[in-house]
Each structure stands twice: as C-alpha cells, then as structure tokens.
Amino acid sequence: xxxxxxxxxxxxxxxxxxxxxxxxxxxxxxxxxxxxxxxxxxxxxxxxxxxxxxxxxxxxxxxxxxxxxxxxxxxxxxxxxxxxxxxxxxxxxxxxxxxxxxxxxxxxxxxxxxxxxxxxxxxxxxxxxxxxxxxxxxxxxxxxxxxxxxxxxxxxxxxxxxxxxxxxxxxxxxxxxxxxxxxxxxxxxxxxxxxxxxxxxxxxxxxxxxxxxxxxxxxxxxxxxxxxxxxxxxxxxxxxxxxxxxxxxxxxxxxxxxxxxxxxxxxxxxxxxxxxxxxxxxxxxxxxxxxxxxxxxxxxxxxxxxxxxxxxxxxxxxxxxxxxxxxxxxxxxxxxxxxxxxxxxxxxxxxxxxxxxxxxxxxxxxxxxxxxxxxxxxxxxxxxxxxxxxxxxxxxxxxxxxxxxxxxxxxxxxxxxxxxxxxxxxxxxxxxxxxxxxxxxxxxxxxxxxxxxxxxxxxxxxxxxxxxxxxxxxxxxxxxxxxxxxxxxxxxxxxxxxxxxxxxxxxxxxxxxxxxxxxxxxxxxxxxxxxxxxxxx
Amino acid sequence: xxxxxxxxxxxxxxxxxxxxxxxxxxxxxxxxxxxxxxxxxxxxxxxxxxxxxxxxxxxxxxxxxxxxxxxxx
Numbered sequence: 001x002x003x004x005x006x007x008x009x010x011x012x013x014x015x016x017x018x019x020x021x022x023x024x025x026x027x028x029x030x031x032x033x034x035x036x037x038x039x040x041x042x043x044x045x046x047x048x049x050x051x052x053x054x055x056x057x058x059x060x061x062x063x064x065x066x067x068x069x070x071x072x073x074x075x076x077x078x079x080x081x082x083x084x085x086x087x088x089x090x091x092x093x094x095x096x097x098x099x100x101x102x103x104x105x106x107x108x109x110x111x112x113x114x115x116x117x118x119x120x121x122x123x124x125x126x127x128x129x130x131x132x133x134x135x136x137x138x139x140x141x142x143x144x145x146x147x148x149x150x151x152x153x154x155x156x157x158x159x160x161x162x163x164x165x166x167x168x169x170x171x172x173x174x175x176x177x178x179x180x181x182x183x184x185x186x187x188x189x190x191x192x193x194x195x196x197x198x199x200x201x202x203x204x205x206x207x208x209x210x211x212x213x214x215x216x217x218x219x220x221x222x223x224x225x226x227x228x229x230x231x232x233x234x235x236x237x238x239x240x241x242x243x244x245x246x247x248x249x250x251x252x253x254x255x256x257x258x259x260x261x262x263x264x265x266x267x268x269x270x271x272x273x274x275x276x277x278x279x280x281x282x283x284x285x286x287x288x289x290x291x292x293x294x295x296x297x298x299x300x301x302x303x304x305x306x307x308x309x310x311x312x313x314x315x316x317x318x319x320x321x322x323x324x325x326x327x328x329x330x331x332x333x334x335x336x337x338x339x340x341x342x343x344x345x346x347x348x349x350x351x352x353x354x355x356x357x358x359x360x361x362x363x364x365x366x367x368x369x370x371x372x373x374x375x376x377x378x379x380x381x382x383x384x385x386x387x388x389x390x391x392x393x394x395x396x397x398x399x400x401x402x403x404x405x406x407x408x409x410x411x412x413x414x415x416x417x418x419x420x421x422x423x424x425x426x427x428x429x430x431x432x433x434x435x436x437x438x439x440x441x442x443x444x445x446x447x448x449x450x451x452x453x454x455x456x457x458x459x460x461x462x463x464x465x466x467x468x469x470x471x472x473x474x475x476x477x478x479x480x481x482x483x484x485x486x487x488x489x490x491x492x493x494x495x496x497x498x499x500x501x502x503x504x505x506x507x508x509x510x511x512x513x514x515x516x517x518x519x520x521x522x523x524x525x526x527x528x529x530x531x532x533x534x535x536x537x
Numbered sequence: 538x539x540x541x542x543x544x545x546x547x548x549x550x551x552x553x554x555x556x557x558x559x560x561x562x563x564x565x566x567x568x569x570x571x572x573x574x575x576x577x578x579x580x581x582x583x584x585x586x587x588x589x590x591x592x593x594x595x596x597x598x599x600x601x602x603x604x605x606x607x608x609x610x
Contacts, residue, residue, distance in 0.1 A: 070578040078581040079557055082588040086550065089595055097604040215573035223566045223575070232566035232575035243558060268604045272596045279588035287582050291574070 004151045004159055006324025007331055010195075011172045014335070017187050021180030035183040035264055037100065043186055044270040048261050049281050050189040050336030052084065052252055054139065058199065058289050058330050059146070063307035065293025069231035072293075075245045077286035081279030083249035087412075089275045091253045092262040094419045096271070099263035102514070107259040107415070108352040114418050114515055115426035116507050118356075123433050124411070125352050128256050131404035131440075132341055133383070139338035140380075140387040143169030143331060149311050150327040163388055169331070170384040173339050177346070178376050182264055185339045192332035197281060199329035200288030202322070203314060207292060210317035211299065218298040231294050244484035251408035254415060257337075257344035345379055346372045403444050403485075410436040410489035413497045421501070422516050428501030432493040439489045443477045450477070538599060546599050553591050557584060 039047065054060075064072045095110070104110045108128075112121035147165030148158040160168070176184050208215055222228045230236050252258055265271065289310065296309040300316070303309055311330075314323045350372040363371075414432050417424035446456060450471040457469040472478040479488050506512070562577040570579035 070575050073578055074557070074559075074581040074584075078584045078588070081585045082553060082557070082591070085588070085592045086595075089592065093601055093604055216569065219569055219573045219575065223569065229566050232577070233564050234562075234577060235564045239558070239560065239563070246554070246557060268601075272600070275592045276589055276596060279585045279592065283582060283585040287578070287585075291578065 002320035003324030003327050004147075006321060007147065007150065007328050008168075010328040010331070011168060013191070014172055014188050015175045017191070018176035018178075018180040018184040021184030021187050031181070031183070035181070035186060037264055038266045039182075039186055039261075039264045039270065040266055041270040041273050043190060044261075044265050045274040045277050046193040047186040047189040048088070048258070048274055049278065050193045050333075051255075051257050051261050051340040052337065053193075053196065053285065053333050054142070054337045057285050058196065058333055059142075059307050059310060061286055061289045062293030062296070062310040063305075065231075065290040066296050066303070066306040066309045068237065069233065070290060070294055071234035071237040071242070073286055073290040074234070075237065075242055076248075077282050077290070078279075079246040080249040080252075081282040083246060084252045085275035085278040087250065087253040088262070088271060088278070091415055091419060092259075093268055093271050095259055095262045096265055096268050098515070105260070105263055105351050106348055107254075107256065108348060109356075111414070111418060111429065112356075114507070114511065115424075115429060116511055117426040120426045120429050120433070121352060121356075123430060124414070125348055127407070127411070127433055127437055128254075129345065129348065131407050132256060132345060135404060136338060136341045136345070136379075137383045137386050137390075139334055139341065140166050140170050140383050143334045143338070144387065146311075146327065146330050146334065149308055150323070150330075166384055166387050169335060169338070170380050170387075173335055173342060174376060174380045176335075177339050177343050178373050181372075182260075182343060185343055186264070188339065189336055192336040193281075195325075196329040196333045196336075197284050199326055200285050203310070203318070203326055204288040204292060206322060207295070207313055207317045215295070218295055222294065222298050228297060231297060238482045240482035241484055244487050247409055247486045247490050248405050249409075250412040250490065251405045254408040254411045255344075256348055257340035260344050260347055261340070342376055342380060346375045349375050403440050403447075406443075406484070406486040406489050407436050407440045409486050410439065410493040413490065413494040417497050417501065422512055423501055423506050424497065425501045425504045425506050427504040428497045428499070431496035431500035435492050435496045436489060439485070439492065443485050446471070446477050447475070451475075542598060546595060549591060549594065553587060556587070559584075 061072060061076070064076075095104075095107070098104055098110060102110075102113065104113070108121040108125045111124055112118055144162045144164075144166030147160045147168060148162045151159035151165075158165075176188050180187065211218065219232070223232050234242065253262075292313060293306075293309055296303070296313055300309065300312055303312060311327075314326055318326065350368055354371055355368055411433065414429050417428065446469075450456070452471050452473050452475050454471040455467055455469075456471070456477075457467075459466040459468065466480070468480050470478055472482065477485050479485055559577070559580055562580050565576050568576055570576060574582070
C-alpha cells in the first residue's frame, strides 16, 4: 500500500505543477507550444533528457541485461551517449537558430520553407505522426503495467489494476500538458528527471546494502559458472548488431518532440551544458540498471517476467517507502517522454495542419490554443482506449516502435541535407521519405509474418549464395551478414536524398540566401539556381 | 574555424566512435574492476566519460558562435 500512496502523491504533485504553469501561461501558440522560447539552461538539459528517456531506460534495460548480460549497456547506452549529444550539437543548435530567426516551431515548417514545398512537409508530417503514435500508446501501456506491478502485494491481485493504471497515467499526463503546455511539461520534467537520475544510484546502494556477502561474491559466482559466464561478456551478441545499433541514436534528433524542444531554448548557450552532461546522465541511469539486471540472475534466479526484475529486487531488498519513491522514478520516466510526445503531436497538428491550411486566419490565435487542447484530450483518450483494447497485441506495438526508431534514424539524412547541403531539393527529400516509409512497411510485415530462418532475398544458389535479407534465429529481419535493418535504411535514404537532389532543380536563390548567409555562398552565381522563387505544384 | 582544427576534431570524433567497438573485450568476463564490475561494462562506463570529455572539447573548440546572434527576422 505504501508504494501506491507515494506514487499517487507524486502524480498529484505533477498535476499541481501543471496548474501553476497554466496560471503563468498566455493564450498564444508560441507560449503554449514553446514556452515563449524561454527555457533556461539547466531546465533545458533536464527536459531534453526526460524527452528521450522512457520506461525502457529503467525497466527494459534491466530486463534485457537479465536476459543478455552487460552488453546491453554498450549496445544501447554508451553509443547514445556519444551520438545523441553530437546530433544535438550539430543539428539542434542550427534548428534553434532557424526557429529564432524565421519563427519556425516545428521541423515540418522548416522543411516546407527550406524546399518551398507544402507537400514535402505534409509527407514528413504523416510519416512522423504514424511512427510516433505507437510510441505514445506503449508509454501508457508501460505506465499501467508498472502501477499494477508496484501495487501488487504478494501473490494477490494488484491494488491498481492495469486499466486503472493506464487511466491514471493518461489523466496525469493530459492534465499537465492540457493546462501547462510546454511550460508545464518542462517544469514537471525538472522533478521527473531529478527523480529518475537519482533512481539508479539509490536502487544500487539499497540493494548492495541488503545483500549478504557483497557484490564481489555474486559477480565472481556468475563469472565462474559456465552457464552464466556469458552474462558478463558479449559472446552471444553478434558484432554486426552491436555496430548497427550505433546508427539508432540518429533517430533522436528526428523525433518531433526532440526537435520542438530544441526550438524552445532561450539561448543557444543552453545546448553547451546539455551536450556535456548528456553522456554522464546516461551513465548515471543505465549503468546501475544494467548491473542490477545481471545481479538479479545471481540473487533471484529464474523469474517469470525479466522486465520486472528490478521491481522484484526492490520489493525484496528495499523498504516499502523507498520502493514507492523508486516506483515514482520509473513512472516519471514513462510520463516525461509521454507528455512530450502528446505535446509534439498536438503542436504538429495545430501548426502544420490546422494553421497551415487556414485555421488561424479563420478562427484566430486563441482558437488555435483551444484546438490544441481539444486535440490533446482526444489523442490521449484514443491512446488510452487502444492501450486497453489491444493489450494482448502489445508485441505489435513493440515491433512498430522498433521500426519507428529505424525510421526516424533513416530520416536523419533529410535533416542533415536541409541544414548543410545547399544543393538539396524537395525531390531528394521526398524520395528519402518515401523510401523510409516503404522500408518500414515491408520490414514490419516481414517480421510479423516471417519465420526464423526464412531467406527473403539472396543472390546465387547453394552454399555460395549471398543472403541479403533474411529472418535471423531470433525472428528479426536482418540484412547481409547479420546487420540490422537500420543500416540499409539509413544508407538507402541518404542515397535517395543525394540522387534525387542531383537530378532535380534546387530551390530559388532567395530561399538559399535566407538559409545560407551570403558569406557562405559561392561568389559565382550558380547557373542551376533560378533567381525567381519556384513554387511546388 | 581553422581547417587544421576542423580536421583534428573530426579525427577525434571518429576515433571515439571507433573505440566503441571494443572487440578485444568481447569474450572477457574478468578481471572484475573494483572487485565487482565486469571489464566490458567498466570499459563502456569509461567510454561514457570519454564521450562527455569529447563533447566538452567540441564545445570549447568548435562552438558555433555565430548562431548566438540569431534574432527574429
């Protein structure tokens, strides 16, 4: 009962912070969606980190470490600790400057203006929304599952059943975002990120303190037993998959909620602290969770649900009030990212569809904020109902998210071209976006209907055949030699961007002058670039 | 930024990226660093610190200062 009370008190506090932000807010879309571009340095770091961390960082990481061992840290955490700050440094800062200078509030608005084309923005909007929605649904599912697990006493039914847990998380997120918009969300993020940054260290110290014999005893035992030794190595992890995973963090900057966060900073200097602290924050959360996941094998033995190993350890080794606080840390990871996803979807629908197609002229600025709030309620309600109705199909959403990460990563070449390559064109971007969409659909269908060992595409026959696309023994679609699908997706998207751009006419000189200062442009006028502004048909 | 500095920083980022693929630790469970941390995990924990240091160097030597003056058009 105590953990449930602690978590409920925490949720009430979050709703309160949302209410306080509501009183500070003004009825303009820039204020509601971007907190008037006024987010300060430390808040920016805490918020951007909360945007990216989901429940997977705590529960999923320890669960995967329980199954596969310590390699999970290198696979998912340490590469993110380099690639994500790098993309924030190189891309996020440029996005911020363009947003400040030209008033863009979403990446779709930037793409439309950069390539003088409505259609490319609409295609990227559609693709981003389709990839984001399953992510949002699974966040609510994760929240419901965590609340049910935390509120279970012994073998009895949980005090908060799954449906109620989903509802509590959905209502708390909706209230925070509905009332406070971006301001409320980032205020709540301060509390949330602080909580889950402390989570790992506190959980590790608590468990270590309660373990008889010390950590060395258990880890030496795992290393000495041939059956468990693999958990302390990466011998069961294919090197190709390990390298492929370093491309996945490219997805981060293409998440709409991440790009929108970049627009919200008050000054570009806010990025300085963020990019340096980001790898350290990843270390602080992931290292204890991965370590505890592996330790769970030695201390708990076989468990029915490996994703719940951390909760089981806390239940066994931590006092009830602390388990409640740590449970609140997990819930905060779920809600921090979910709130940004809901806000990003609402921002995109309001700015890129409603306002772009004449809503503001017809109904005014205040009506746009009301539209955004109504959208937030509708989208969360829909996500909640889907989370309830399709609980048994959770695996489908997990597949969707797995491919959504690859999909967003494959869209990174579009962003890089838009920011750094003057010669890039809307046709190149369109080709890359359509290639990504086609890959997503194909790979998801293959994964769903294929069987381990199926070869989908090979060159040649017999023993010398070159397998280019196949289903690996774990049931995942794999590319040549065992690389993950993200590799051909990123490379293919980049190739489409380059080929499509070189074969078509670039945007007008006026647009290029707007995005690339005169000093950066060639002194000699490029004959390929027309002086008149072109417009997309 | 001077070309030499650009090349050096690019090489630094590339080297750090390559260091992520620590094939030499692939099958090693021991030694246990500090008595309890498997060598592969300790390496990647140190790698995270290296990533933070790399970012600090980029901020110091390659910060896009010209963006600081961005003002609404």
